[in-house]
Structure formats: structure tokens, C-alpha cells
Amino acid sequence: MHILQDRGNESHRARGREASRVARWASLAGRAAAAMTASLLLSCGGGGDGGGSGTLPQTVTLTFPADGSDGLSGIVTLGAATAANAGIVAVEFQIDGTAIGAEDTSAPYAASLDTTPFSEGQHVIRARGRDAAGNRSAWSSAVVRLATGRSEPAGFTRNDNWVGGLANAAAFALAPDGRIFVAEQGGNLRVVKNGALLGSPFVSLNVDAADERGLVGVAVHPNFVVNHFVYVYYTRVNGNARNNRIVRYVATGDVATDPGTLILELPDLAGSNHNGGGMRFGPDGKLYVGVGDNGNGALAQDRGHPFGKILRLNDDGGAPGDNPFAATQTGQGRLVWAYGLRNPFTFAFQPGTGRMHINDVGEETWEEIDLGAAGANYGWPASEGFDRVGAGVTAPLFAYGHAPATGRAPGGFFSGEAIAGGTFYPASGTGPGLFPAPWRGNYFFADFIGRFVGVLDIGNGNAAYTFCTLAGLPVDLLVGNDAALYVLTRGAIARISRP
């Protein structure tokens, strides 16, 4: 599905279909699909093994709730059974990777879960056993939907309008000094300073903002404190032609006074959709750029063409010699870092590890999160989500379905139509604002149509949990210097914080 103005220059039939989806979603009042079959994606072992040295077979079975249970609320009594002669002497229960009380050391094994602190939406309950030597069994899991009526977890505060007054915002970036640069699609790069939107834009660009075109990307150089470099990605008006380009400006206080330095001039556009625009600096100091297929899926498989790719650039726009196709391609093909993507509108790097997650916006069926890797082919257009993953194609880490009627494993109760926004929450830190487990060290993602933020628990088999729902249409995510989660929507910045 498409983001921003959506559907680009595709057919009116498609536009109508999207409108009906939005209406249908609204009618669901934020509830995930009731009839959706939840997944078995979590029947894997999890992290956190301790005690004995061995991992036992799955000799413990979670007997309540059943996988796919929908609408649990209040106090829920969990149960587990052990296989005969398995030597299990205790069972522990978890929700979203966090222990539910102490382990139960006497059969029948049970635990009491108070669901009321949890957000309405998908959560994962699981159980495993321990033998007398401290060896753990594999986990037995259930993906469930809690009907708690909460739009964020207990102990969190969500301010949907922390900063308002934005016009068609599309992307944002955090400077080390705490300022936030916000790209408005119409061409103004705005500055949020000390929680206030400054009146004067950092720079005002002449852009074509039709459909998904416009000022749709912004990044701050990792050495911004010294060089004050700010990068923007926008659709240039060039007579009758249109193309996306990256230009670098130098911050003088809260504005740019230089004419800008051209970093990259991408080829002319045909359609007005799938423009990409995500930009982030990697831990290697290189600028990574998500470029959409511009509605021409075949280009995503053409390693000599920059569309449908993640590009990797030196900070001056040059091609790093260690790019995967630097020696085998020419021109902008030397910038290609990963391919087979439809519209990688957002992506993120994990602080410390450099792990990269790419959000690829889907067509009709799946929204996917891919693990970034040099030279990887993510399959578009032949493959979408986990469908038709052929030889040489890297399958997603996680994917969730579109309309509830098509939602199916592995996305469970998640349903959306345009993944837009991703950020890793720091694994460690200090201060009262730090999120507790299971949020810490994990990947947050948002859906533009679903208006939710979910979290991918990368230490526990990429299990996905609902974090919160939003009033606005999310397009980007970041974690602030105050450890709060910031969500850019089309008209505002939402702040979700502790307490």
C-alpha cells in the first residue's frame, strides 16, 4: 500500500479500494481482526536461558490460553502441562518476554496474569519448564489479542500533539543537541527546538509534492556538531521533468544560509509513487538511502539502476569502493547496497550493533521488516512478504497482513497497510525516562493506515507486540535524548514517555 497521498498515479479503482480499506479500518475502531488466525511463529526457543547447560525438548505445553485467543481481559489464569517422565520440576510463564511472577514449582502448573496494564492488541504468552538440574525446555507459546481498552501500556504517557502545526510531515531527524529537523512534503524543512516548532523553516525548497513526491527525507551527519551538515531528499522541478535528489546544507544556527551542495541526482521519475526517501547514516559513517521502485517493479531487480534499492553513499555522494556491486556495476549501480525492494520508505540502525531493519511497504498483501545485509535481494516484485520467496531471496524477519480478511500468519493480530517508521530503542541507559523490558533493545515500527506502533522482540524470535495506538497517521519514529519515543505523524509529533 502507499503512503503520503497514496496510490500515486495508479488507477481510480485502486484509489477506491484504498478508501474503502481506510473506511473499513475506521469502522473497526482500532480493534484488530477478530477472525484472524494467529500464528505459530513463536514456537521457538527464546533468549534468557540460565541455570543448567541444556535445552530440553518441548516437554511443557501451554494449555491456556490457546494460540490465537482473541479478546482476553481482566485476570487470566494461565496453565501448562508437562509430558510424562520429562523430569520437569517447575514451570515459568512470560508475557512479551517478561516473567509473570515466580516459577510454579508444583503441578498443576499455573500463573495469574493481570492483563489490565497492557495495550489493547497483540501479545505473546509462553511457558517453559525446568528440570532438577536446571535445564530448560523449549518454549510453548500463544499469540493472543488482549482487549484491555488501553491505547498505551500502563506507566506510559502519550501526548499525540507534543508538537503540532506541521503540514504534511514526511520524515524527521534528531540532531545531537536535541533539535529535531522535520521535512514537510511541500518543501519546508522545519526545526523543533526545546519542544517548540520554530516559525522560520531551516530551508524552503521548490519541490513537486504531487502524490508521494516532495520533501520526503532528512538526515543529520554523524559529525554534525563539527560540520553542521543536514541532508534532504526531495523531488526536483526541472522544466517538465521531475527527479529525486539529495542536497546537503550547512546549519547556521537554526537556518541554512548556503545554496546547498548537490550530493546525488537520481534519474527522472515516471510515476509519482514509490519515491522512498528514508535516509540514515550507518555506524560506518556512510549515508544509506531508501529509493522506491517508482511503480516499476522490474527496476527493483536491476542492479544497475538505483530504483527499488537501499543505496550506500559516501557523505559527499561518491560510491564507496566496498559497496557490493561497486566492481561489477557502473554509474549509480555502484551505489546499490541492497535490492528487490518496493518502497523502503523507512529503515533504522541499532545503536552499538549496527543491525539494520528495512521497512518495505507492500502492495496488496504484506508489510515487511527485512534484516539489512550488503548485496541482499529482498525479492520484489516476484516476492512480497513470505510469499514466493525463491532461491537467492532474503525473506523478511516479520510481515503482517493488510485488511483483516487477508491477514494470516505470521503477522497474527497485526493488520495494516503501509509500514512507515522504525527505530531501535536503546538496550541500556539510565534515568527515569528509560523504557522497561520488553521494549528495551528492541525495534519499534509503525503503520500509516493502522495507526499503531508495534515492537519486534529480536531476542525472542522476532515476536511482535502491540505498543500503542495513535491519533495521527505515523510516518517516522525516533528515540529522543530524553529516552522518549517520538512519532512523526502527518500533522504533529507525538511523544510517548515514562511516566
Ligand SMILES: [Ca+2]
Ligand atoms: Ca520482500
